Each structure stands twice: as C-alpha cells, then as structure tokens.
Amino acid sequence: MAEKSRAEEIADHLRREILRGKLLAGAPIKERDNALEMGVSRTPMREAIRILANEGLVILRPARSPVVAKLSLKEVKDAIDVLSALELLSVRLACEHATDEDLAAIRVAERHIAENFETLEDIERFEADMRFHIAIAGASHNAALAETHMSYLARMWRARFLSANRQRSRDTVVEQHAAIVAGLEARDPDLAQEKLQVHLDRLLLNVREFFEAENDNKEPGTKAG
Known part of the structure; x- marks a missing residue:
C-alpha cells in the first residue's frame, strides 16, 4: 500500500476531530490556525480540506473559512x-x-x-x-x-x-x-x-x-x- 501523502494524513486527523465532536457541525476550519497548530504549511492543509469537502464532511465557502458540514x-x-x-x-x-x-x-x-x-x-x-x-x-x-x-x-x-x-x-x-x-x-x-x-x-x-x-x-x- 502506498504511503499516505501529508495532505491525506492531515485529512485523517481532521476527520477524527470531526468524528470525535471536537470540530462541531457548522464550526469554521481556519486554514492558517490549523496549519500552525499542526506544524504544517498551508498547502497540504488546503489540500486536506479539499479531501474532506469531496467527502461531504466540509463545506467550502468563497472568501470565507470552510465549515464542518451538517446534514439535514x-x-x-x-x-x-x-x-x-x-x-x-x-x-x-x-x-x-x-x-x-x-x-x-x-x-x-x-x-x-x-x-x-x-x-x-x-x-x-x-x-x-x-x-x-x-x-x-x-x-x-x-x-x-x-x-x-x-x-x-x-x-x-x-x-x-x-x-x-x-x-x-x-x-x-x-x-x-x-x-x-x-x-x-x-x-x-x-x-x-x-x-x-x-x-x-x-x-x-x-x-x-x-x-x-x-x-x-x-x-x-x-x-x-
């Protein structure tokens, strides 16, 4: 099995934070703050957020921080x-x-x-x-x-x-x-x-x-x- 990319590792971490409820539905995911907290650059953080958006766990918003999705x-x-x-x-x-x-x-x-x-x-x-x-x-x-x-x-x-x-x-x-x-x-x-x-x-x-x-x-x- 191929090694996970840095973005995939970050996505795994954020996904677990969402599942555990540390990141609640509707909560913003601030790219810069999360990157600093995890000690990574903003590029893989941005890619990780896109992965979660493709999964439907995160909603992207133009010119605003993405938020954790809440399904009706x-x-x-x-x-x-x-x-x-x-x-x-x-x-x-x-x-x-x-x-x-x-x-x-x-x-x-x-x-x-x-x-x-x-x-x-x-x-x-x-x-x-x-x-x-x-x-x-x-x-x-x-x-x-x-x-x-x-x-x-x-x-x-x-x-x-x-x-x-x-x-x-x-x-x-x-x-x-x-x-x-x-x-x-x-x-x-x-x-x-x-x-x-x-x-x-x-x-x-x-x-x-x-x-x-x-x-x-x-x-x-x-x-x-």
Whole structure:
C-alpha cells in the first residue's frame, strides 16, 4: 500500500476531530490556525480540506473559512437509503466476483474487529468496521459501485460513528459480521444479502434515531443490547 501523502494524513486527523465532536457541525476550519497548530504549511492543509469537502464532511465557502458540514435529517435519510442499496448490491456482486484473496482480506478485517473489540478505542473500532464494509464493496470488482459507495460512506461517517456508539454489543456486531463473511465465503448471494440486511437494519435504525434525537435537540438515549 502506498504511503499516505501529508495532505491525506492531515485529512485523517481532521476527520477524527470531526468524528470525535471536537470540530462541531457548522464550526469554521481556519486554514492558517490549523496549519500552525499542526506544524504544517498551508498547502497540504488546503489540500486536506479539499479531501474532506469531496467527502461531504466540509463545506467550502468563497472568501470565507470552510465549515464542518451538517446534514439535514432528510439528507441523512436519503443517504441511508442509497448506502443500504449500494451495500446490498456490493455483497451480491462480491459473491460472484470476489477472488480468494478478496475473501481472505474480508475475513482478516472481520477477525480483527472480533478479536480486538474491547481493546480498540471507539474511533479505532469504527474505522475497522468501515474498512470491513469498504473491503466488501471493493470485492464486487465494480469500480463505479465501489467509488459511489465510498462517496456515500464518507458523507455518512459522522452519522455512523455517533450512532454506532449507542449500540456496542460485542456479540451482536461480531455475530453479524461473521454471518456476512460466511455467506460471502459460501458464495451464496441470497444468504449474504440476508445477513447484511440484518446488520443494516440495526445500524440504520440507530442512525435514524440518533439524528432524529439530535434534530430535536435531545440527548440520544442508549439502545439496549
């Protein structure tokens, strides 16, 4: 794997700050101040902000500092519908086109989460989960699908991260991931889609409930395991 550029490293840092809530929705990202704070020049900082803007996490504004994006409830629901459809198509195509190496990589991603669930920090666990879903999309060997999936996944990262912290049942997450991989390894698209749908139903419900609560300025409750 190629080394990340300085801009990509900065984008990773800012993305985590957004996910953690240190940079709140609507907050300006001041290019010069952030560059000074991180000890980098403004050029890679500017490139990093463009990366986040392409992901939908940041909104660029002419002659003004960019701001952290805040999706409306309808935008969230619309994106959820599209993302769900993309992931279900990904798993079906992966059953048909994934190489043995692809399936091995997906299994490694699944086992990493299962074996380190309790020791990973919340954001590390979340990023590992995203890599699992990205690996499945990649295994579809449909470049247009994988690119579109990544685009929608990126704009939903904050929603998925915050909502995922409402439901942290290790057994549920591990069992669902393992069931999806089993369907892939059996190259049974109906089984794989069925198991993924169970996973998505729980995940997407959490996202909807979180944003509805946030939209109402209420503190999201904890979902029972």
